[in-house]
Amino acid sequence: MRLNNKTILITAAGQGMGRASALACAAEGAKVYATDMNRDALATLDGIDGIETRFFDVTDAAATVALAQELPDLDGLFNCAGIVHHGTILDISDADWELSLNVNVTSMLRISRAFIPGMLRRAEITGTASILNMSSMASSIKGFPVRTAYGATKAAVLGLTKAIAADFVAQGLRCNALCPGTVDTPSLRGRIAAAADPVQAEKDFIARQPMGRLATVDDMTPTIIHLLSDDSRFVSGQAVCVDGGVTI
Numbered sequence: 001m002r003l004n005n006k007t008i009l010i011t012a013a014g015q016g017m018g019r020a021s022a023l024a025c026a027a028e029g030a031k032v033y034a035t036d037m038n039r040d041a042l043a044t045l046d047g048i049d050g051i052e053t054r055f056f057d058v059t060d061a062a063a064t065v066a067l068a069q070e071l072p073d074l075d076g077l078f079n080c081a082g083i084v085h086h087g088t089i090l091d092i093s094d095a096d097w098e099l100s101l102n103v104n105v106t107s108m109l110r111i112s113r114a115f116i117p118g119m120l121r122r123a124e125i126t127g128t129a130s131i132l133n134m135s136s137m138a139s140s141i142k143g144f145p146v147r148t149a150y151g152a153t154k155a156a157v158l159g160l161t162k163a164i165a166a167d168f169v170a171q172g173l174r175c176n177a178l179c180p181g182t183v184d185t186p187s188l189r190g191r192i193a194a195a196a197d198p199v200q201a202e203k204d205f206i207a208r209q210p211m212g213r214l215a216t217v218d219d220m221t222p223t224i225i226h227l228l229s230d231d232s233r234f235v236s237g238q239a240v241c242v243d244g245g246v247t248i
Contacts, residue, residue, distance in 0.1 A: 001027075001028045001029030001227055002028045002029070002225060002229040002231060003025055003028040003029045003030035003076070003225065003228065004028070004029035006027070006029070006030045006031070006075035006076055006204055006228075006229075007030065007031045007033070007071075007072055007073070007074050007076070008025050008030045008031070008033070008074065008075060008076035008077070008078065008121075008228060009032075009033045009035065009071065009074055009076070009078070009115065009147065010022050010025070010032060010033070010035065010076050010078045010080055010236050011035050011036070011056065011058050011078070011079055011080050011081040011107075011111065012035075012036055012058070012080040012081035012082070013032075013034035013035055013036050013042065013045065013053075013080065013199070014034075014036035014038045014040075014041025014044070014045070015038070015041045015065050015185070015187075016183070016185035016186055016187055016217060017134070017180070017183060017185060017206055017217050017220055017221075017224075018036070018078075018080040018081070018087050019034075019041070019044070019045065019078060019217075020217035020218065020220070020221050021078055021080065021220075021221055021224050022034040022045060022051055022131035023045075023048070023051075024221040024224065024225055025050075025076075025224075025225065025228065026048060026049065026050030026051050027050075028225055028229070029050070029077075030050060030076070030228075031050060031052075032050055032051045032052070033051075033052050033053075033054055033071055034051050034052070034053050034054070035053070035054045035055070035056035035067070036044050036055070036056065037055065037056065037057045037058070037059075038244050039055055042055065045223075049107055050107060054067065058103065058107035058110075058111065059102050059103060059106075061110055064107075064110045064111055064114050065114055067114070068114035068115050068118070068196065071115075072118070073118030073119065073121050073122045073147060074115050074118055074119050074122065074129065075119070075122050075126065075127065075129050075130070076130045076131075076132070076228040077111070077112065077115055077119065077130070077131045078132045078134075078224065078228065079107070079108040079111055079112065079131070079132070079133045079134060080134045081107060081134070082103060082104045082134055082154075082155075083099065083100060083103045083104065083150075084147070084150050084187065084191065085099075085100050085147075085148075085149035085150050085210055086146050086147075086191065087146055087148065087149070088145075088148055089148045091146075091148075092148060093180045095176075096139050096149060097149055098152065100149040100152075100153050101149075101153055101156075103155050104150070104153035104154065104156070104157065105156045105157060105160065108157060108160060109160060111144050112131055112133075112160075112164060112175075116131075116164075116168070116173065119131070119173055120168065120171055120172075120173055123171060123172030123173050124171075124172065125190070125197045126172075127172055127230075127233070128172045128173075128174060128230055128233045129172060129173050129174070130173075130174045130175075130176070130227060130228050130229075130232070131161075131164060131173070131174070131175040131176075132175075132176055132177070132178060132224065132227050132228055133157050133160065133161045133175065133176070133177045133178070133179040134157070134177070134178055134180075134237060135154045135155075135157040135158050135161070135178060136150070136151075136154040136177045136179055136180060137179045137180065137181055137241055137243040137247055138150055138151045138154060139151055139152075139155040139157070139158055139239075140155035140158055141158075141179060141239060141241065141247055142246065150223065154170045158177055158179075158239050159179055161175050161176060161177040161239070162172075162175075162237045162247070165236040165237030166237060169236055169237070174232070174233070174235065174236035174237075175236060175237065176227050176232070176236060176237065176238045176239075177239045177240065178220070178223065178224065178227070178237060178240055178242065179239050179240060179241045180215060180220055180229070180242050181209055181215050181241075181242065181243030181244040181246050182205050182206075182208065182209055182215060183214065183215040183216070183217060183219070183220060184214040184215065184216055184217075185217065187204070188214070192205070208246065209244045209245070209246060210244060210245035210246060210248065211244040211245055213244075215242070215243075215244055219242065219244075220242055223240060223242050227240065
């Protein structure tokens with residue numbers, strides 16, 4: 001098992017890619033701390049071997065520090081939490097911008113800052129530790145319509161990822177970013193349902209994927225496992241696209 005004896009924290013683990021990642025990491029032998037601010041979604045992971053759940057709001061700075069003090073030193077951290085704002089620059093209020101920045105970028109900074117000292121201790125013992133940040137193909141990699149706040153903040157995630165990677169590469173701490181295509185998750189289904197024409201909205205999401213279908217969470221988890229495991233011990237500072245060919 002590729003994550004045997006590793007301790008991994010995953011945010012937004014109650015549903016979608018976070019939940020699939022928690023299950024996949026546990027199946028690969030990891031001790032997983034699964035966090036979410038949705039108690040009902042998080043409860044679906046209770047009782048699963050290898051997984052402990054924690055209620056956690058990633059925007060709560062004090063709770064971030066407290067969680068780092070409570071948990072053991074980590075071998076892996078998957079900053080999965082994020083939100084999607086729909087709109088052009090003309091549609092973004094200051095409140096929309098602040099929320100997107102806080103959830104998509106500032107939370108990653110705070111969580112990484114809180115857990116990196118312990119991860120460096122683990123890397124000194126094992127030779128490597130890994131941070132994986134959730135970015136997107138909609139970032140500095142490629143622009144998409146009505147995704148201004150999302151694209152800008154996900155581009156910032158790439159910059160943060162490379163900065164962390166550069167600062168700690170000599171100490172065995174790696175940091176990479178996952179850049180998915182359009183993944184069929186509860187979040188996406190919510191955006192489709194909220195569209196004026198949900199049927200057409202789903203067709204439009206599928207149409208932008210050259211492979212002709214939405215990604216599933218199971219399309220993402222092999223790469224997530226790879227980047228959190230020692231299999232990727234020589235990979236750091238990379239924006240890894242799993243996008244079904246959108247950015248060919």
